Amino acid sequence: MRIAFYGSSLLSSYWNGAATYYRGLLRALAGHGHQITFYEPDVYDRQKNRDIEPPDWCRVVVYDGTIDALKTVCAEAGDYDVVVKASGVGFMDDDLLRGVLAHARRDAVTVFWDVDAPATLAEIRAAPDHAVRAALDELDLVLTYGGGDPVIDAYRAIGAAECIPIYNALDPSTHFPVSPDPRFAADLGFLGNRLPDREARVEEFFLRSATEVPSSTFLLGGSGWADKPMPGNVSYVGHVGTRDHNAFNCTPKAVININRASMAEIGFSPPTRVFEAAGAGACLITDHWTGVELFLKPDDEVLVARDGQDVASIMRELTPERAGEIGRAALARVLAEHTYEKRAEEADCILSNASAAKRAEAAE
Structure with missing residues (x-):
């Protein structure tokens, strides 16, 4: 499948605690044969503080922090089988969510991937018109990097069709024992x-x-x-x-x-x-x-x-x-x-099943 992933940053961990999660999980998903494009905005000096270069297992698109650039990357969502909007991207998140959903194909799987579910749910409780709450009817899946039953129950209670945790894990190729420094x-x-x-x-x-x-x-x-x-x-x-x-x-x-x-x-x-x-x-x-x-x-x-x-x-x-x-x-x-390969097996199964269901629905 072709997967578009709109997140904070894959290339920089600077003020970006989700970097390790994105890298480990998406690298392992790519190993299952998926073609992944990661879209990240040039904000918060992250591009000045990169700690990896664009990898060979994922295409990375860095876009300017402008409305025109946002519109351009939103329009590209229509080219993919799976469209993922992560939480905490850091630039016009609400507009980004609405934009990618507006351009996603009818047979594409649409996902909100919450890398900070406690904070997101607190925001939703405080704002009845929150963009994520409003988008739940259009989203096929809510995936989270933690939270267990409390998060699953909370998302289902506000209208999520499905909420599944894909927990953090270890990428043994990047985190391993070394000599003391x-x-x-x-x-x-x-x-x-x-x-x-x-x-x-x-x-x-x-x-x-x-x-x-x-x-x-x-x-x-x-x-x-x-x-x-x-x-x-x-x-x-x-x-x-x-x-x-x-x-x-x-x-x-x-x-x-x-x-x-x-x-x-x-x-x-x-x-x-x-x-x-x-x-x-x-x-x-x-x-x-x-x-x-x-x-x-x-x-x-x-x-x-x-x-x-x-x-x-x-x-x-x-x-x-x-x-x-x-x-x-x-x-x-x-x-x-607890390796990202095991988490990717879970995510691959979830996304593949959802994609098959969407294609069947679109063909009716």
């Missing part, structure tokens, strides 16, 4: 952009634990934290490109995942960082969220903390030997059950 030396590392829905949790799980364990060293990576007050044992390294994620995960004794508040509340939403860290064989600590045990086994493959005090206790007791055991167990688990 002195730039990222620390006892505990955290990598994540500064976002309003995450900041208080970073203060609790990361900065508070740093205060409580002053003899340990902490490393913070991600955009937006430069003016954040921090304890003296915290070092800030700024934006870390995806090419350095393996070293960032492999070097500290442990790394921590801190979900945004909305994702932690809804559960069943492992971010890409969980699988990146596990794929690198890192010892991962995560904040608690419902459903974590579906992906990694607590105490054996991941350490779970309910607050900063828990993180501090873990760091006081964690030995390098214990950290190594957890990292190796996590790596084995994700390689066996």
